[in-house]
Amino acid sequence: MASRKDIINHINELFxxxxxxxxxxxxxxxxxxxxxxxxxxxxxxxVEFFKEATRRGAxxxxxxxxxxxxGGEWTRLDRINLKIVKALIAGNLNLYVxxxxxxxxxKFGNNAIIADLLKAKVQAPFGGSRANAVGxxxxxxxxxxxxxxxxxxxxxxxxxxxxxxxxxxxxxxxxIISGGGWSTVSDPLVYEGKVDAIxxxxxxxxxxxxxRDREIHMFSAGHxxxxxxxxxxxxxxxxxxxxxxxEFIDLPTGL
Numbered sequence: 001m002a003s004r005k006d007i008i009n010h011i012n013e014l015f016x017x018x019x020x021x022x023x024x025x026x027x028x029x030x031x032x033x034x035x036x037x038x039x040x041x042x043x044x045x046x047v048e049f050f051k052e053a054t055r056r057g058a059x060x061x062x063x064x065x066x067x068x069x070x071g072g073e074w075t076r077l078d079r080i081n082l083k084i085v086k087a088l089i090a091g092n093l094n095l096y097v098x099x100x101x102x103x104x105x106x107k108f109g110n111n112a113i114i115a116d117l118l119k120a121k122v123q124a125p126f127g128g129s130r131a132n133a134v135g136x137x138x139x140x141x142x143x144x145x146x147x148x149x150x151x152x153x154x155x156x157x158x159x160x161x162x163x164x165x166x167x168x169x170x171x172x173x174x175x176i177i178s179g180g181g182w183s184t185v186s187d188p189l190v191y192e193g194k195v196d197a198i199x200x201x202x203x204x205x206x207x208x209x210x211x212r213d214r215e216i217h218m219f220s221a222g223h224x225x226x227x228x229x230x231x232x233x234x235x236x237x238x239x240x241x242x243x244x245x246x247e248f249i250d251l252p253t254g255l
Contacts, residue, residue, distance in 0.1 A: 123137045
């Protein structure tokens with residue numbers, strides 16, 4: 001057993017240097033059991049996830065996408081929100097949320113882990129101003145073909161959902177930004193011609209012209225699929241640190 005307080009304090013220490021203006025309310029979003037014997041991790045805070053966590057005997061749930069967002073605060077406990085609260089109460093489940101810091105962390109971050117799985121070395125932050133960039137710019141030891149790059153993505157993450165094929169025949173530098181990172185095509189590094197491809201979770205219509213004009217590849221591998229790594233890595237770390245049981249609850253959305 002471990003205390004909720006000790007687990008949260010440790011997470012805060014791990015992420016003390018990774019601070020962003022996030023639109024998520026990060027931290028403990030629901031207070032459950034003070035004593036923790038099992039941790040589960042997942043991507044999304046949903047009723048389905050809470051019920052599965054309870055079924056598996058968890059006391060502490062760690063997720064990337066939580067319940068409370070800035071600008072989208074709950075204003076009432078309607079039947080939908082009550083369903084969520086009841087599921088959490090039924091399991092006496094702690095809900096801890098960590099959004100952009102979990103994308104950006106150099107060890108537990110989605111993007112750093114993806115770079116490592118692709119066998120690319122992180123060179124710099126990527127995805128906006130350097131102070132707020134949650135992605136990474138990574139580089140292969142030598143240029144690789146577009147076909148080989150796709151194979152690496154499929155081995156590390158899963159199927160390539162979309163490929164905007166406007167770049168060169170060889171790829172050596174890739175901007176990696178999990179989730180909905182299509183807008184990073186506006187990153188200054190792209191404008192300066194220092195990025196051969198962007199790998200993200202999802203792409204929307206507006207990305208097409210921007211990628212064509214900048215003559216860059218953009219690949220999507222699924223919002224959910226690109227954001228499983230950080231929560232799982234952090235969950236495993238916490239379980240080992242505090243000698244607790246652990247499981248990752250995989251509930252893919254197909255998107």
